[in-house]
Amino acid sequence: MALFMLQLAHGEDAVLEADALGRTASGEIVLERTDQQGKSERVQTYRADVVTAVFRRGPADGGGYHWIPQPPDGTWWCY
Numbered sequence: 001m002a003l004f005m006l007q008l009a010h011g012e013d014a015v016l017e018a019d020a021l022g023r024t025a026s027g028e029i030v031l032e033r034t035d036q037q038g039k040s041e042r043v044q045t046y047r048a049d050v051v052t053a054v055f056r057r058g059p060a061d062g063g064g065y066h067w068i069p070q071p072p073d074g075t076w077w078c079y
Contacts, residue, residue: 002079003057004031005067009050018043021054022077023070029054054078 004021006014018031027048032040055067056078
């Protein structure tokens with residue numbers, strides 16, 4: 001599991017835990033979990049116009065943990 005933060009267009013931040021988070025070709029942000037058999041399932045989807053920025057919690061230079069920004073466009077997956 002990884003920790004993600006979404007900055008939402010209405011001004012709030014959502015901190016979420018998921019196995020993977022991705023950005024689809026249409027710009028949607030999707031969260032997935034993996035079941036005990038290793039099959040991924042989509043558990044939540046955010047429309048492109050609802051999310052203004054995406055971050056993953058992870059180690060940064062210097063050893064501390066920080067919110068690492070994810071690309072604002074294009075298709076990608078983050079684990």
